[in-house]
Structures are given as structure tokens and as C-alpha cells.
Amino acid sequence: MSVTKRDYYEVLSVSRDCDEQSLKSAYRKLALQYHPDRNPDNPVAEEKFKEAAEAYAVLSDSQKRASYDRFGHQGVSNGVGQGFDESAFGDFSDILGDLFGLGDVFGNGRGRRQRVQRGEDLRYDLEITFEDVMNGISADVQVPRLEACAKCHGAGAEPNGGLVMCATCNGRGEVLYQQSFLSIRKTCPTCSGRGQVIRQACSLCRGEGYSRTQKRLKVNIPAGVDTGTRLRLAGEGNPGPAGGQPGDLYVVLKVKDHPIFERREGNLHCTLPVNIAQAALGAEIDIETFDGPQKVRIPEGTQSGAMVKIRNLGVPEVNGRSRGDLYVHMDVQVPKKLTREQRKLFEQLGEMLPAENTPHEHSVFEKVRNFFH
Ligand SMILES: [Zn+2]
Numbered sequence: 410m411s412v413t414k415r416d417y418y419e420v421l422s423v424s425r426d427c428d429e430q431s432l433k434s435a436y437r438k439l440a441l442q443y444h445p446d447r448n449p450d451n452p453v454a455e456e457k458f459k460e461a462a463e464a465y466a467v468l469s470d471s472q473k474r475a476s477y478d479r480f481g482h483q484g485v486s487n488g489v490g491q492g493f494d495e496s497a498f499g500d501f502s503d504i505l506g507d508l509f510g511l512g513d514v515f516g517n518g519r520g521r522r523q524r525v526q527r528g529e530d531l532r533y534d535l536e537i538t539f540e541d542v543m544n545g546i547s548a549d550v551q552v553p554r555l556e557a558c559a560k561c562h563g564a565g566a567e568p569n570g571g572l573v574m575c576a577t578c579n580g581r582g583e584v585l586y587q588q589s590f591l592s593i594r595k596t597c598p599t600c601s602g603r604g605q606v607i608r609q610a611c612s613l614c615r616g617e618g619y620s621r622t623q624k625r626l627k628v629n630i631p632a633g634v635d636t637g638t639r640l641r642l643a644g645e646g647n648p649g650p651a652g653g654q655p656g657d658l659y660v661v662l663k664v665k666d667h668p669i670f671e672r673r674e675g676n677l678h679c680t681l682p683v684n685i686a687q688a689a690l691g692a693e694i695d696i697e698t699f700d701g702p703q704k705v706r707i708p709e710g711t712q713s714g715a716m717v718k719i720r721n722l723g724v725p726e727v728n729g730r731s732r733g734d735l736y737v738h739m740d741v742q743v744p745k746k747l748t749r750e751q752r753k754l755f756e757q758l759g760e761m762l763p764a765e766n767t768p769h770e771h772s773v774f775e776k777v778r779n780f781f782h
């Protein structure tokens with residue numbers, strides 16, 4: 410059937426003297442409106458879409474446009490008479506690519522499409538000690554992961570002549586489909602975009618391209634890390650298939666509990682038993698810390714639950730300079746058993762001490778006061 414072609418300017422609803430920009434936006438509007446993705450199984454829309462694309466292909470080319478202006482459809486029939494001028498797709502993908510992700514579909518000859526996949530990210534759980542947290546550590550780990558085969562370097566084929574060019578795509582890695590009037594480039598299904606196929610599988614990895622190994626790695630763990638901290642080792646994950654980028658390795662830390670010190674944010678806490686005389690009279694006690702022995706001065710009249718703060722003996726800030734503090738909680742020990750002599754002394758003391766035994770409300774204030782002693 411032969412239908413009279415509509416005027417290209419009319420198709421795009423632009424004036425004959427319109428500039429490039431308004432041409433482009435007029436075309437874009439129509440293309441979006443009638444795009445097959447938005448109008449599945451709609452032959453009318455398809456026809457309109459095609460018509461607009463053809464008009465734009467001509468009018469966006471100054472030479473063709475001049476020819477068209479002078480001679481009408483006759484003047485440009487060579488380029489666009491049968492189906493379609495491929496060069497129009499170049500602009501097409503620029504215009505629509507963002508919206509439809511059509512950069513791929515309208516392959517425009519700007520380099521072969523790379524469909525190479527990135528390798529898988531891996532997770533490795535690592536338990537470290539409290540001392541490691543305080544000092545930082547360079548840990549040796551063995552991570553089970555894939556390694557490109559030593560013989561075929563990931564290709565999966567025998568090194569000499571094991572690979573041949575893919576016959577489906579002639580080594581280009583992609584194939585061109587004609588879907589209605591659109592040319593669509595797709596990754597070659599035979600070779601998955603590699604452009605080559607295996608004729609003879611590698612004898613070492615049986616064509617897999619990889620071997621399972623225990624990769625030895627050094628992980629530098631800075632001081633201050635905590636349970637749940639993730640350290641990323643870029644490129645230490647599994648290798649990408651067909652020579653793609655390797656994934657990353659995430660080392661996820663778990664800190665073992667310490668028998669004495671407990672961490673709260675950047676601060677450390679511990680409990681120090683003191684006897685009733687030390688609490689009443691005051692004392693100086695040496696305790697072992699991560700920074701060596703440290704004197705804790707217990708003031709006279711210290712109550713059970715009171716705290717002594719020692720600055721800058723807490724957890725270091727990750728990659729920083731500041732440190733938290735160490736809080737020493739006093740646990741005043743009342744003797745459970747007394748010798749005869751001790752009993753005598755306590756009895757004497759008891760006669761001298763005031764007995765303030767009126768019950769009072771269980772006071773939150775009391776606790777807070779002790780806490781900030
Ligand atoms: Zn191999």
C-alpha cells in the first residue's frame with residue numbers, strides 16, 4: 410500500500426524555520442509519547458513513532474534538511490525511503506537514553522557494549538580481643554574465595570587454541586536484532602558477550618576458570634573498632650567472571666568480652682572492691698589498665714557505687730586522637746566473717762557511730778549522687 414507521506418515539519422508540529430533545539434524537543438515529546446515501551450501492541454503509536462523518527466532523522470541533518478526543503482520527500486528518499494537511516498539512532502539514544510535506558514537498545518556504534526560483571530563481594534567474620542581494640546592490630550586472615558585459575562587465568566580454556574572466536578557474533582560480543590523497525594543490540598547469547606567460546610576446556614579448572622583457595626591477607630585493624638565494625642578491602646572479593654573487576658571483601662569484627670573491662674561508647678568501666686576501712690578513710694590502690702598500672706585515689710568517705718574517673722584511659726577514637734575515659738566503680742565490701750579481734754573493734758566502733766535507721770524513700774537522687782561522686 411502506498412500512502413502519501415506527511416510533511417516532516419507537520420509531523421513534528423514545528424515551523425519550517427525552527428531551530429535545532431526546538432526540533433529536538435518537539436521530536437523528544439513525540440518519541441516519548443509514542444514509544445513502543447509505553448504503547449505495547451499499538452500499531453498506530455508505532456507508526457507515529459516511526460514517522461516522527463524519520464522526520465527527525467531528516468530535519469536534524471542540515472544537508473538532508475536543505476534537500477528536503479528544496480525537493481520534498483523526493484530529495485531525501487535515498488536516505489530514508491526504505492525503512493530507516495541508522496544515523497538517526499545516534500541522536501535518538503541521546504535523547505531517550507536517560508528515560509528508557511535505551512542507550513543499550515539503540516546501540517550506536519560507540520564502542521562495544523561491555524557486559525562484564527563485577528565479582529561477588531565477600532564477608533569474613535573476625536573475632537578480635539579487647540587488647541586488639543585498644544592497640545589496633547594487623548591481623549593475618551585466610552579468606553576462602555575464588556581465584557582466577559593459574560593455568561588459564563580465568564578464561565576457562567586451554568591456553569593454546571582452547572578459545573575460538575564466537576561464530577554467533579563474530580567476536581563482537583553482541584548481536585543485532587531487528588524488532589519491528591528497531592535495531593536492537595543484545596549481548597550475544599552464545600558467548601555471553603565475551604566474543605570467544607571455549608573449544609577445549611582448561612584441564613586444571615575444567616573450564617570453570619577459577620579455583621577455590623584460602624587467600625592469606627593482612628587486615629589492618631585500627632584501634633577503637635567495635636563489634637559490628639565493617640572493614641572494606643577493595644578488590645579482595647571473588648574475581649569477576651570473564652575478566653571483570655573483582656568484588657570487595659568485608660571483614661566484620663566481633664570483639665571478645667573482657668573479664669574486667671566493659672566498654673560503653675568510648676569509655677571503659679570496671680568495678681573495684683574496696684574494704685570498709687579504705688572506703689571510710691580513703692586510700693590509693695594500684696590497678697592494672699591497658700596502659701599499665703594506674704593509681705586510683707579513693708577519697709575519704711567513699712560510698713558503695715561511687716565512681717572515680719580517670720581521664721584518657723578509655724577507648725581510642727578510630728583514626729582519631731581523642732580517647733574516652735576509664736570509670737572505676739567502687740564496690741565497698743562489708744566483711745562477711747570477722748575474727749574475734751575484728752569483731753571487738755567493730756563493736757567499739759559501733760558504739761561510737763550514730764545509728765540513723767529511719768527508713769526513707771528509695772531515692773533516685775541518692776543513686777545519681779553516688780554515680781557522679
Ligand atoms: Zn583453568
Ligand SMILES: [Zn+2]
Pocket residue numbers: 575576577578579580581582583597598599600601602603604605
Ligand atoms: Zn558471541
